[in-house]
Amino acid sequence: MTRILVVDDERQLRRALGVNLRARGYDVALAETGAQALELAARHRPDLVILDLGLPDLDGAEVIEGLRGWTQVPIIVLSARHGEEAKVVALDAGADDYVTKPFGMDELLARLRATLRRAETAAARVGGSGEQAVVETSHFTVDLAERRVLRGGRSGGGASPASAASGAAPPGAAEEIRLTPTEWHVLEVLVRAGGRLVTGEQLLHEVWGPQYGTELNYLRQYLAQLRRKLEPTPAEPRYLITEPGVGYRFRAE
Amino acid sequence: MTRILVVDDERQLRRALGVNLRARGYDVALAETGAQALELAARHRPDLVILDLGLPDLDGAEVIEGLRGWTQVPIIVLSARHGEEAKVVALDAGADDYVTKPFGMDELLARLRATLRRAETAAARVGGSGEQAVVETSHFTVDLAERRVLRGGRSGGGASPASAASGAAPPGAAEEIRLTPTEWHVLEVLVRAGGRLVTGEQLLHEVWGPQYGTELNYLRQYLAQLRRKLEPTPAEPRYLITEPGVGYRFRAE
DNA sequence: GCCCGCCGTCAAGACGGCGTCAAGATCGCG
DNA sequence: CGCGATCTTGACGCCGTCTTGACGGCGGGC
Numbered sequence: 001m002t003r004i005l006v007v008d009d010e011r012q013l014r015r016a017l018g019v020n021l022r023a024r025g026y027d028v029a030l031a032e033t034g035a036q037a038l039e040l041a042a043r044h045r046p047d048l049v050i051l052d053l054g055l056p057d058l059d060g061a062e063v064i065e066g067l068r069g070w071t072q073v074p075i076i077v078l079s080a081r082h083g084e085e086a087k088v089v090a091l092d093a094g095a096d097d098y099v100t101k102p103f104g105m106d107e108l109l110a111r112l113r114a115t116l117r118r119a120e121t122a123a124a125r126v127g128g129s130g131e132q133a134v135v136e137t138s139h140f141t142v143d144l145a146e147r148r149v150l151r152g153g154r155s156g157g158g159a160s161p162a163s164a165a166s167g168a169a170p171p172g173a174a175e176e177i178r179l180t181p182t183e184w185h186v187l188e189v190l191v192r193a194g195g196r197l198v199t200g201e202q203l204l205h206e207v208w209g210p211q212y213g214t215e216l217n218y219l220r221q222y223l224a225q226l227r228r229k230l231e232p233t234p235a236e237p238r239y240l241i242t243e244p245g246v247g248y249r250f251r252a253e
Numbered sequence: 254m255t256r257i258l259v260v261d262d263e264r265q266l267r268r269a270l271g272v273n274l275r276a277r278g279y280d281v282a283l284a285e286t287g288a289q290a291l292e293l294a295a296r297h298r299p300d301l302v303i304l305d306l307g308l309p310d311l312d313g314a315e316v317i318e319g320l321r322g323w324t325q326v327p328i329i330v331l332s333a334r335h336g337e338e339a340k341v342v343a344l345d346a347g348a349d350d351y352v353t354k355p356f357g358m359d360e361l362l363a364r365l366r367a368t369l370r371r372a373e374t375a376a377a378r379v380g381g382s383g384e385q386a387v388v389e390t391s392h393f394t395v396d397l398a399e400r401r402v403l404r405g406g407r408s409g410g411g412a413s414p415a416s417a418a419s420g421a422a423p424p425g426a427a428e429e430i431r432l433t434p435t436e437w438h439v440l441e442v443l444v445r446a447g448g449r450l451v452t453g454e455q456l457l458h459e460v461w462g463p464q465y466g467t468e469l470n471y472l473r474q475y476l477a478q479l480r481r482k483l484e485p486t487p488a489e490p491r492y493l494i495t496e497p498g499v500g501y502r503f504r505a506e
Numbered sequence: 507g508c509c510c511g512c513c514g515t516c517a518a519g520a521c522g523g524c525g526t527c528a529a530g531a532t533c534g535c536g
Numbered sequence: 537c538g539c540g541a542t543c544t545t546g547a548c549g550c551c552g553t554c555t556t557g558a559c560g561g562c563g564g565g566c
Contacts, residue, residue, distance in 0.1 A: 002463040025464020074371070084357040091363040096371055097350065098364075104337040110344040111351075116463060118327070118349055118371055120455070147450050147499070180553060181498035217556075220513060227514095235514095244512070244563090433542060470545075473524060480525095488525095497523070497552070 001027040002116065005046035007037040007063070008078065009055055017050065020105055034058030038066045046073060048116055050108075053079040053090065061093045068094040074119040076111060078103070135191050137239055137252055139232050140177065142191050147184065149177040149230070177229055182207065186222045187230075190240070190250035199247035223248060254280040255369065258299035260290040260316070261331065262308055270303065273358055287311030291319045299326060301369055303361075306332040306343065314346045321347035323386040323398040325445075327372045329364060331356070388444050390492055390505055392485050393430065395444050400437060402430040402483070430482055435460065439475045440483075443493065443503035452500035476501060 004026045008014045014030055021028045029044050031037040034055045041049065049067065053060030064075060077095045079086060087098045096115050099108055133145040141150045152175060179187065185207045190198055200219055204212040212218075223242070227234040241249045257279045261267045267283055274281045282297050284290040287308045294302065302320065306313030317328060330348045332339060340351045349368050352361055386398040394403045405428060432440065438460045443451055453472055457465040465471075476495070480487040494502045 001466050002458070025462070084360045087360050088363040091367040096367055107337045107340050110341040113463075114344040114349055115371075118368075120458065146448075147496075182554070215555090216512085218554090220515085221555085224514060242513075435543070468544095469523080471543090473526085474544085477525060495524075 001025065002048070003027045003029065003044060003046040004112075005029045005031065005037065005041055005044060005049045007031045007034070007049065007055070008052040009033065010052070013052070016105075020109070024109065034063045034066070037063060041067055041071070041073070048112065048119070049073055049075045050112070051075055051077050051095075053077055053081070053086070061089060064090065064093040064095055072119075074115045076108075076115060135252055139239075140230050142187065144188065144191065149179060149184075149187070151175045151177050179226075179229065183222055183226055183229070186219075187226055187250075190248060193250065195249065195251060197243055197247055197249045201247075203247065219248070254278065255301070256280045256282065256297060256299040257365075258282045258284065258290065258294055258297060258302045260284045260287070260302065260308070261305040262286065263305070266305070269358075273362070277362065287316040287319075290316055294320055294324070294326070301327045301329065301365065301372070303329050303331060303365070304348075306330055306334070306339070314342060317343065317346040317348055322400065325372075327368045329361075329368060388505055392492075393483055395440065397441065397444065402432060402437075402440070404428045404430050432479075432482065436475055436479055436482070439472075440479055440503075443501060444505075446503065448502065448504060450496055450500055450502045454500075456500065472501070 002025075004021055006014060006017045006021070006028060007030075008017065009032050011032075014032065018028050018030055029040055029046065031040050032055075034057050037049070037051070037055075040046075051060070051063060055063065058066075060077070060079070064077075067073060067075065074096045075094065076097045076099060077090045078099055078101055079090070080101045082100050090098055096119075097111050099111060133143065135142045135144070139151070141152065143150065186203065189203055189206045200216050201213045203219055204215060208215070208218065223240055224234075227237055227240050231237050231239060238253075239251055241251050243249055255278075257274055259267060259270045259274070259281060260283075261270065262285050264285075267285065271281050271283055282293055282299065284293050285308075287310050290302070290304070290308075293299075304313070304316060308316065311319075313330070313332070317330075320326060320328065327349045328347065329350045329352060330343045331352055331354060332343070333354045335353050343351055349372075350364050352364060386396065388395045388397070392404070394405065395401075396403065439456065442456055442459045453469050454466045456472055457468060461468070461471065476493055477487075480490055480493055484490050484492060491506075492504055494504050496502055
């Protein structure tokens with residue numbers, strides 16, 4: 001469900017927004033100060049922030065900058081100030097839209113939908129931002145953005161044992177290796193670590209959740225499966241390396 | 254250079270916008286009718302459109318829909334109408350922002366920067382191929398602008414199992430496949446993703462609205478119907494691919 | 507040289523996701 | 537007011553995935 005963070009010091013308006021948004025099926029969190037807003041945003045990870053500029057503790061621009069320091073979450077600003085100056089400042093600080101009070105609830109909701117729509121398509125296109133999205137070895141290619149693994153680097157690996165469904169691809173072309181969600185997640189964590197060692201405990205936390213930490217047999221299971229699917233000779237791993245007694249590491253040659 | 258398309262029938266305002274935008278370093282194209290706007294947009298591929306709703310030839314919503322049929326270009330609407338109703342209609346039709354006349358040039362420019370900034374993160378699109386209005390496979394053709402699907406690629410697929418109503422079309426000619434609104438919407442989202450994976454949640458958000466996110470059975474239902482209508486062998490999908498545990502993907506071969 | 511712990515492997519059962527079928531609800535149209 | 541098309545919702549069975557346990561080999565420590 002879409003999470004909205006509403007930041008406003010007027011109890012009245014905060015309640016009204018909360019009720020209206022919840023009625024539309026949004027998951028709403030409320031904050032009444034800038035500090036509380038920043039904390040809630042970090043913890044709650046909202047999909048959109050509705051921010052009143054007239055907060056008691058922090059200046060509006062400070063809140064926007066505090067958010068923009070680490071997140072691209074869409075921000076709709078509410079303000080009683082109609083002046084152009086204020087709008088320009090807020091928008092250039094990183095806000096996505098600016099609505100002057102008093103405003104109609106229908107308009108705000110429509111602007112909210114428009115902003116969410118725009119942000120959603122943007123987020124879907126670039127995974128996070130920058131960062132290496134494709135890691136290549138001489139036997140396979142891991143595409144973190146597209147969430148895919150393709151067999152075939154410079155010198156194509158051996159023919160895959162069984163590929164029934166996919167039409168015959170030209171030799172040397174990229175052929176997809178199907179991974180289950182958990183397999184992918186394990187591989188992703190290792191690849192994102194960029195060659196650094198990942199302890200068993202870290203892996204379990206990332207993939208299975210914080211309440212796991214001792215189930216090392218899970219890792220043995222999934223590392224074996226990944227090696228079977230990715231390594232040229234699974235018995236002698238070249239890429240998915242075991243560090244005995246510590247954890248695992250992805251080596252990109 | 255960033256290209257802006259300005260659509261307005263008032264000569265005065267058109268000129269003012271043109272001058273101001275050019276002074277800021279934008280590359281500006283001008284149109285004074287809806288028809289001209291659509292044509293210029295297709296040819297010129299602007300990075301943003303500023304659209305006056307009070308055009309002589311076409312209704313404002315028509316112009317927005319005409320653009321949204323094939324492009325995600327950001328649209329800022331100008332209008333003399335202050336009513337909420339008009340704003341909601343325009344924004345829900347696909348506009349990104351709505352500015353009422355008279356407006357301050359500084360505010361418009363700030364809103365323009367904010368909208369461009371938000372849209373830019375999406376600019377890192379798959380290699381220049383840009384936005385295709387028509388996507389073709391060897392069994393059918395999806396026309397995003399015309400909102401149609403035609404059976405027939407190079408070598409026409411087998412005869413459809415049950416097509417009673419349509420008159421006998423000449424062999425190899427394009428025959429339209431009728432899709433319901435929801436079917437079309439699902440297909441459109443998948444095709445627009447351009448081969449990238451779309452999670453179940455994203456699909457539900459786009460098609461059914463943000464308050465949906467867990468009704469995965471809807472997707473099963475509609476994906477099955479689309480496969481029945483589009484796939485040569487619905488039991489073994491070639492185009493509408495399931496990524497188990499994650500979502501769906503459109504594969505254009 | 508023996509014991510113990512860690513790791514790779516195999517196998518089986520539990521579980522949940524996915525495709526499918528089917529029926530009711532809803533809406534627009536004649 | 538009745539009909540058809542479409543959307544919504546529920547149920548069911550199959551299959552792939554996940555979970556869990558057990559076994560054997562290998563190496564290191566004592």
